[in-house]
Amino acid sequence: MDLVFDVLIVGTGLAGIYSALNLDKNLKVLLITKTKVNECNSNLAQGGISVARDSDDIEIFIKDTLNAGKDENNLIALRILANESSFNINKLVEFGIEFDKNEKGFEYTIEGAHSVNRIIHCKDSTGKEVINALYKEIKKRKNITIFEDTQLIDLITDNNICYGGAVLKNGTAYNIFSKVTILATGGIGGLFKSSTNYRSITGDGIAIALKNNVKIKDLGYIQIHxxxxxxxxxxxxxxxxxxxxxxxxxxxxxxxxxxxxxxxxxxxxxxxxxxxxxxxxxxxxxxxxxxxxxxxxxxxxxxxxxxxxxxxxxxxxxxxxxxxxxQHYLMGGIEVDVYSRTSMTNLFACGEVSCTGVHGRNRLASNSLLEALVFSKRAADLINNDIENIELKKFYKQNSIKSLTAIEKLNKRIILDSLKSVREDFVNELVEC
The missing domain is CATH 3.90.700.10 (Succinate dehydrogenase/fumarate reductase flavoprotein, catalytic domain)
Incomplete structure (x- = not known):
């Protein structure tokens, strides 16, 4: 069974829904999730979102992130993160998100390795409040369709160009053809015996990218909270x-x-x-x-x-x-540029599944939601500018649909093989905790 959309977005966490909300309203967009829309790590985020408080804080913010990341950060991407942080926070406010405030404005808090208070929050349920508000906006958009219980099985590709994905929805196989595909499938916490992540988050996007020879970076950089x-x-x-x-x-x-x-x-x-x-x-x-x-x-x-x-x-x-x-977070993932483009044409990756390089070896607290915002917005802006020039190849070649069980096993094998490069001082905690 075949369906055609302008943009296919795999994942309904912050990176997925924020990219959808920033796409032109005349584009036909499909959001899919293999479980339910709110079963995402973004929904679990408690602490808040980092933001450069003003122009004077930008360089300090960058320095703090570099220090946490052991100076292995992508400085170009990191500067973008800091410079565009305030703009994206203001967009969240426009979407109706009410961050905690005092008489001076935002009520900033501090977390580990930050040198100043620069984290905004909604008490201790920031992610949940942000996700709920954005879902309300998604429901208003007639151009956006959501499929729950829909598992991405493979990409539809030809000569390193992505034309959508093969999926299973409630046991039925579909080919979703699209001009652009965005992977926003999250991290790998479900592979670990002990993790703060949902058990359903098992590195699907990374495994499928590896299968299709999409470039991956720094899979060994895994954060233990x-x-x-x-x-x-x-x-x-x-x-x-x-x-x-x-x-x-x-x-x-x-x-x-x-x-x-x-x-x-x-x-x-x-x-x-x-x-x-x-x-x-x-x-x-x-x-x-x-x-x-x-x-x-x-x-x-x-x-x-x-x-x-x-x-x-x-x-x-x-x-x-x-x-x-x-286990808490993956700093590595699918290698992307500052517009979230992967090494495969018309395939983007946003959020934890991607590796922008902003985090380096170790993520600074509360930079994850900010990264999802900044780089999914940049992806959407680029797609809006270029999508008219993208021709969706009208072909319906047969796709091999594997069972969900086989795909889950494939994910675990590929990811766990890749984790052999993890730093020795964390190996026991990562695999056995």
């Missing part, structure tokens, strides 16, 4: 305890109640310190304590974390939170 909620015998997705908790003064303590690390160091530094502390004390966790703050402050600033912890008997206004590192 220092503080996920520790629950005994829990395997699978762990609840993230936002870095904003530490940004607002939360303290990391060992089992003796002693501090052992600067809580606002870069994530890789804090993670290593926690792993070492757990090893030395033969414990599966350490504590993150914010109970010295007032009850009213905690419940107002971190309402979601307070409620979720309370469900398992932890009142964070009275006692510390047991936390442990868990």
């Amino acid at each position: 220092p503080t996920s909620l520790y629950e005994n015998k829990l395997r699978g997705r762990r609840m993230l305890i936002s870095e904003a908790v530490r940004g607002e003064g939360g303290k990391l303590l060992n089992l003796k109640g002693e501090r052992f690390v600067d809580e606002l160091s870069a994530r890789d530094v804090v993670t290593k310190a926690i792993v070492n502390e757990q090893f030395e004390t033969k414990s599966a966790y350490v504590y993150l304590d914010v109970s010295f703050k007032s009850n009213e402050y905690i419940k107002n600033r971190f309402p979601a974390i307070f409620k979720e912890c309370l469900k398992i008997g932890i009142n964070i206004t009275e006692k510390p939170i047991p936390v442990t590192p868990a």
Whole structure:
């Protein structure tokens, strides 16, 4: 069964829906997701979104990101990220997103490795608030169609030109032909025993790109978040305890109640310190304590974390939170330029599935949503300018549709083979945690 669209977008996280909203309204756009529209890591983001506060902050923002990324960042892409951050935040405000404010404007917070407060937020559910607001806007767009429960199986290609994708929707195979295809399929957390990601996020876009000889970069650059909620015998997705908790003064303590690390160091530094502390004390966790703050402050600033912890008997206004590192983010992915173009013609990649190079070896806190915004907007702008010159080849050659089970196994094999290059000091945590 064949369908034809101007633009096919695979993934309904922030990168996918924001690119769709920035495409011309006269374009016929299809958004697909292999589960439900809100089952994306963007929806789980707690801390907030980084933004250069003013022109004076741009160079400082760039320096902070370089320091976190071990100076392996793409400086051109990073400068774009900083320079275009404020514009895209203003667009979110235009879409109706209400960030927390005080009498001076945005209520900025700070997180690890930032030298100034520059992170805007919606309490501790920033991603959820942003995604919900943008979905409301998506529903108003008559040119945008959404297919849930639709798995991308392969790209439709000819001579390194992408003409859409082969998909399975509720067990039925479709060929989706399109002038332009955007991969926004997210990261690889579902491949790990312990991750803050949804289990359905299994590196599909990267695996399919590898299969089609699309260039990939830095797959070994995987971030372990220092503080996920520790629950005994829990395997699978762990609840993230936002870095904003530490940004607002939360303290990391060992089992003796002693501090052992600067809580606002870069994530890789804090993670290593926690792993070492757990090893030395033969414990599966350490504590993150914010109970010295007032009850009213905690419940107002971190309402979601307070409620979720309370469900398992932890009142964070009275006692510390047991936390442990868990896989969180992929800095590498499908190699793209500053307009999100891949090495395959008419194929773009945005968000965590892509590698713009802005993060380097280690992502600076709260730069993920910003990257999704900036580079999906740039992709949409380029597509708007060029799509009239793209001819969609009218061919219907037979495509080999593999079963969903086979594709899942293929994803795991390809990604796990690629992870062999991961830094030795994290190998056990990445594969076995």
